[in-house]
Amino acid sequence: xxxxxxxxxxxxxxxxxxxxxxxxxxxxxxxxxxxxxxxxxxxxxxxxxxxxxxxxxxxxxxxxxxxxxxxxxxxxxxxxxxxxxxxxxxxxxxxxxxxxxxxxxxxxxxxxxxxxxxxxxxxxxxxxxxxxxxxxxxxxxxxxxxxxxxxxxxxxxxxxxxxxxxxxxxxxxxxxxxxxxxxxxxxxxxxxxxxxxxxxxxxxxxxxxxxxxxxxxxxxxxxxxxxxxxxxxxxxxxxxxxxxxxxxxxxxxxxxxxxxxxxxxxxxxxxxxxxxxxxxxxxxxxxxxxxxxxxxxxxxxxxxxxxxxxxxxxxxxxxxxxxxxxxxxxxxxxxxxxxxxxxxxxxxxxxxxxxxxxxxxxxxxxxxxxxxxxxxxxxxxxxxxxxxxxxxxxxxxxxxxxxxxxxxxxxxxxxxxxxxxxxxxxxxxxxxxxxxxx
Amino acid sequence: xxxxxxxxxxxxxxxxxxxxxxxxxxxxxxxxxxxxxxxxxxxxxxxxxxxxxxxxxxxxxxxxxxxxxxxxxxxxxxxxxxxxxxxxxxxxxxxxxxxxxxxxxxxxxxxxxxxxxxxxxxxxxxxxxxxxxxxxxxxxxxxxxxxxxxxxxxxxxxxxxxxxxxxxxxxxxxxxxxxxxxxxxxxxxxxxxxxxxxxxxxxxxxxxxxxxxxxxxxxxxxxxxxxxxxxxxxxxxxxxxxxxxxxxxxxxxxxxxxxxxxxxxxxxxxxxx
Ligand code: SF4
Ligand code: SF4
Ligand code: SF4
Numbered sequence: 182x183x184x185x186x187x188x189x190x191x192x193x194x195x196x197x198x199x200x201x202x203x204x205x206x207x208x209x210x211x212x213x214x215x216x217x218x219x220x221x222x223x224x225x226x227x228x229x230x231x232x233x234x235x236x237x238x239x240x241x242x243x244x245x246x247x248x249x250x251x252x253x254x255x256x257x258x259x260x261x262x263x264x265x266x267x268x269x270x271x272x273x274x275x276x277x278x279x280x281x282x283x284x285x286x287x288x289x290x291x292x293x294x295x296x297x298x299x300x301x302x303x304x305x306x307x308x309x310x311x312x313x314x315x316x317x318x319x320x321x322x323x324x325x326x327x328x329x330x331x332x333x334x335x336x337x338x339x340x341x342x343x344x345x346x347x348x349x350x351x352x353x354x355x356x357x358x359x360x361x362x363x364x365x366x367x368x369x370x371x372x373x374x375x376x377x378x379x380x381x382x383x384x385x386x387x388x389x390x391x392x393x394x395x396x397x398x399x400x401x402x403x404x405x406x407x408x409x410x411x412x413x414x415x416x417x418x419x420x421x422x423x424x425x426x427x428x429x430x431x432x433x434x435x436x437x438x439x440x441x442x443x444x445x446x447x448x449x450x451x452x453x454x455x456x457x458x459x460x461x462x463x464x465x466x467x468x469x470x471x472x473x474x475x476x477x478x479x480x481x482x483x484x485x486x487x488x489x490x491x492x493x494x495x496x497x498x499x500x501x502x503x504x505x506x507x508x509x510x511x512x513x514x515x516x517x518x519x520x521x522x523x524x525x526x527x528x529x530x531x532x533x534x535x536x537x538x539x540x541x542x543x544x545x546x547x548x549x550x551x552x553x554x555x556x557x558x559x560x561x562x563x564x565x566x567x568x569x570x571x572x573x574x575x576x577x578x579x580x581x582x583x584x585x586x587x588x589x590x591x592x593x594x595x596x597x598x599x600x601x602x603x604x605x606x607x608x609x610x611x612x613x614x615x616x617x618x619x
Numbered sequence: 620x621x622x623x624x625x626x627x628x629x630x631x632x633x634x635x636x637x638x639x640x641x642x643x644x645x646x647x648x649x650x651x652x653x654x655x656x657x658x659x660x661x662x663x664x665x666x667x668x669x670x671x672x673x674x675x676x677x678x679x680x681x682x683x684x685x686x687x688x689x690x691x692x693x694x695x696x697x698x699x700x701x702x703x704x705x706x707x708x709x710x711x712x713x714x715x716x717x718x719x720x721x722x723x724x725x726x727x728x729x730x731x732x733x734x735x736x737x738x739x740x741x742x743x744x745x746x747x748x749x750x751x752x753x754x755x756x757x758x759x760x761x762x763x764x765x766x767x768x769x770x771x772x773x774x775x776x777x778x779x780x781x782x783x784x785x786x787x788x789x790x791x792x793x794x795x796x797x798x799x800x801x802x803x804x805x806x807x808x809x810x811x812x813x814x815x816x817x818x819x820x821x822x823x824x825x826x827x828x829x830x831x832x833x834x835x836x837x838x839x840x841x842x843x844x845x846x847x848x849x850x851x852x853x854x855x856x857x858x859x860x861x862x863x864x865x866x867x868x869x870x871x872x873x874x875x876x877x878x879x880x881x882x883x884x885x886x887x888x889x890x891x892x
Contacts (some may be wrong), residue, residue: 272750273757517735519734519755603739603740606745606750607740609748609749610744610745610748613748613749
């Protein structure tokens, strides 16, 4: 089969140890911590107050503006309080709805299979997705309804369902494709209808033969969808790289996939969209991978949004060895955590517990001008120059002439650098200084 | 012979024409630079610190002469320079309050709880923008010393307890460190002021207490002890409104604080407490 790919990239050890572990639903915790901000954009406005009784799936936070997302109660119970609680992305305490579960797990009234779900129109689908508070489950957590409603002059002809899962360790999408291929394909079909696209591709990296087989089998019923096997290379699953690999189109600088007629949704998101349209089910749970040499119960788990990391680790057998680092997401683009007392949010694709086996810290050395970072950068940037420009405060030059804002923070440069220069930290800092100046 | 005189003559005439042109151009295009600008530059300390808000001493001098800036913006120069400039320009004698920078955080290695080991780029600004440093409190001093490196007068150093110190004799109050610090915990204050709330954590008292032994836990006892209207509670922090009156009642007020977040600045404490 013809394999698609892009220019640049690296080959970190993939360590997909949990690829054969069936998705397991964890028991419901007694208390859930649901932050009002779990997505790109403005935090949701709370709709409940202390003492309120809520049902599973009831809306407890209303999207504030277009680029924002609804938040729902992950189970039935009582609102214990709304207060500041640690957050895995902001790394500080932010407003969080704390819910005491009543153990009955009773659904709200709007839940149930819709007879006409296969015939839902484009407006209905977009509305279902919006109501369900669905955001990109790959990690970036961009509200999905926004992606589904491009301005009329941007015609979308190609939908790509991203099952590349190029981050090492993570296998949540891999498992979903193995276990629920039809649901995912139905989601893909609904997305296609919502944007009126002509083509739908499912993209999977060639290191996931089981997922490829399972999708191939299921595709017999879906002749409107095509499978595309892509080369295993990091960051194959990055939006712009995937578009380039499959269609040869290049998203312009500062532009979005819709500028080249494409729309990319993650495999997990596709299933969430299917569930929202068919059952009116809000996004209150997700599959994540627990892995790393410090985790006893490595595997793929279905957990409610708002479950504390510590609960998941505890329920799966605890830790082993001396934990040096906890990461939410993958090792390349994930976020280091300060504590396990943070909740799972919509974008939590994995929890990695690393011991000294995986974590090695090296003092950075001066740049030796080897240009390896340049050859691996999938965006065609000059990471070594960007670092120097940011370091010495030449932010305008970095932005205008060297494309500072085009960096997707994939970490390929920092990974390959023999001098262990932390490019991405400098680049993130540079971007934040630019925002501060505005 | 003829050719030689001809050539010499041509050169001489040409030279005359050009010099005439130059003289005329000089007369016509001459820009009067106010001599006072130069005089003021001479008066200014020449640190080019930028604390006045202008890109260097001569830019400030120009602005003052043009009447766009008051004569008392140069903190390093202090009262003396302000007076000299006022006199030179025939203005009313401007006064200047002597201010120094002060750190409003006591989250030392001993006091502040660490939540992790930080192995990234060791500057306060980068740490704040990316991983937020290693302390549990995200409002306090990060301790990487950006302010110390930024001080143009060498008036700061990092103490062993992990916090920056300001040498008040050297501090000119230029405010560069205040601008540099990503956490807004350095403030310019009148040099004679004594009592401060050394904490900027706006979280609930119970949380702040968990994060730092020296935190203001928002109990409000100091506000009750202070004379009516001189202090208030805001964002879980005690705020001093009228510092002169609070300084007068220093002892009663600071005795109440359970965490010693509000207290005399060290230099006064040595003498008085
Ligand atoms: S890979 Fe590292 S050492 Fe090589 S050019 Fe890039 S920054 Fe310099
Ligand atoms: S510069 Fe940015 S896009 Fe390029 S390799 Fe580094 S992190 Fe990735
Ligand atoms: S006062 Fe500010 S700039 Fe100085 S060390 Fe502390 S955080 Fe850094």
